[in-house]
Amino acid sequence: MPASKPHRYFAGKFIIEPGQPEHSVITTCAYCGVGCGFKVEMKGNTVVRMVPWKDGKANDGHSCVKAVLPGVTRLHKDRITKPMIRAKISRSMARSGLG
Known part of the structure; x- marks a missing residue:
């Protein structure tokens, strides 16, 4: 794909143009x-x-899928946007009070 042509990518249920x-x-x-x-x-x-x-230098022009499809994680409705902590493995995650 030519570098000057923007592409469409799938982000959850959205097609971003x-x-x-x-x-x-x-x-x-x-x-x-x-x-x-x-x-x-x-x-x-x-x-x-x-x-x-x-x-x-680290990637020689290549990348993993996480890097080229940032909308999949950035736009997901369940994305965590505040720091979370779990006091014990048996407990649910809770806001940490930071940030």
């Missing part, structure tokens, strides 16, 4: 500690897509 990117930013993936490099293509302040950065 963000439009044509206006600019890009080089960054590091936030999912794990490997440090894979990505080019984030944006329209204004909205992420259009994330493309593995070909000059990334």
